[in-house]
Amino acid sequence: MEKLPKIGLPILIGIIVIIIVIAKSAVTIDSGEAGVLFRTFGEGVVIDEPPMGEGFHIVAPWNKVFVYETRRQEIFEKMKVLSSNGLDIQLDASAWYQPDEKNLGRLHQEIGENYLQRIILPTIRSAARSVVGRYTPEQLYSSKRDAIQKEIFEETKKIVDGQYIVLDEILVRDVTLPPTIKQAIERKLKQEQESLEYEFRLVTAEKEAQKVRIEAQGKADANRILSASLTDKILQDKGIDATNRLAESPNSKVVIIGSGESGMPIILGNQ
Template sequence: MFALSILLLIAAVVLFLVGRGRDTGGWKIGAALSAVAAVLAGVFACVHVVSAYEVGVPVTFGKVGKPITSGVQFKSPFTDVTSFTTRPVDLDLYGKDVVEVRSAQGGVLYADVTIKWAVIPAKAVQLYRLAGSEEAVQERLVVPDSREIIRNVFAKHTSEEGYASAREQIGSEIAALIKERLAPRGIDVTNVNLRNVKPSEKLQDQIDKKIQQEQATERAVEAARTAKAEAERRRIEAEGIARANQILSKSLSDKVLYNQCLEAYREAAKANPVYAVPCGTNANGTPVIVDSTKN
């Protein structure tokens, strides 16, 4: 813009000199318009507008100045201003940018991660010196550091912890380390979301085989437990029967048997005309009941 101002000013001088030796006023009018345009271009060259939620870093002849805030700012026409947004920026590491990691056992996993980061306005000059632009900040600082930390954290956990049991813990550890690494550089990491962890095909096959083996082991243990319980039940039942027989054998005296014989006679006599040899009178001492209805 400043170069345009100089060109317009030169054009105004030329038009004025050419028009001075002529009677027509068109040259003078053109010279005046050029001069006005040159002044306006010079003014615009000294004004820079920093948009809302942005911070500007001025550079004059290679010297970096203090950061300038949003609004209309006056600067030297020889000053270039590089703007950095202070709004959170989403860095999505999935799809073709998915992070390939290895567990402590060597299993390959694929981690989908979204990192939300923003430039700290007070450290915009430091970021400019480290990277040079907002895009370079992400490509040179946020992406490589985040990938390194994600790989290092997963390398401390087993494959099962990585894709299942410890995902929340791993996500929190990654977030804390990324914030700790990038904050001193002027980058505020507001959120780290471990969206998904997927095992590789080879690791998935190993997981499936392990699950099958565990299920087979559980079935064998359950079968053994059931067989042991059944054997214990039968032992207890046999011991009970043996104990009952032992008690019964001790309680069957001659008087008890004689009494049971009489009870049997009474029950039989109620239904049929019978007579009986007195209980216990035969040679073996066994009661004899005779039915008179049979020959």
């Protein structure tokens, strides 16, 4: 009975050691992640093999696994930049990014896990300062927001693409100007709108006046043509026709005496 504890103690110690080794060797990589293996007694960071995928893995306890999130991620950044005339502009932007999974080993070896702070953010800030510095506050406030968003993205992507990082998009969410500048721009825009409205009213009035002139000219031309076509003979024939129709009416009593200068009867009255 006394020997059992002596035999069981090494077994218990062995079991504990095995559990510790397995715990140290077991690596679980969650969904949307990948692992970079570091061989302590080998070549170091493994770059010539695909990264470790999702699931359960057993590695030598003296090796290490660095886990990276490979899903698309978003970072928000507030920046103070200068416009073309030296005014402070606050830019609120966000970036969609993810590591290049095929080159995850190289990313870890050359840049490291904090690639966001080392590469992405400094590059976005530099590109934003460069791009915004080309525009006036008025352009940034009104018509050029889409343009600066595109230019910041393109300039950032040129650098980031060579750093084993995939940059999907940069969004400019807000541009904040100094209050006095913003108010001045709004007043100017309001005045321009009122000026455009006034010009529109003038153009409309001019078109209406032109329409009236055209109609009046048309009527005048028609009267002139009609007057030129009404000869004395035509007028006399029309008068005879009208007199005949009036005389044929059963309800009319016509008295004719004398004649006018044209020889037409003169109608004095009817009942």
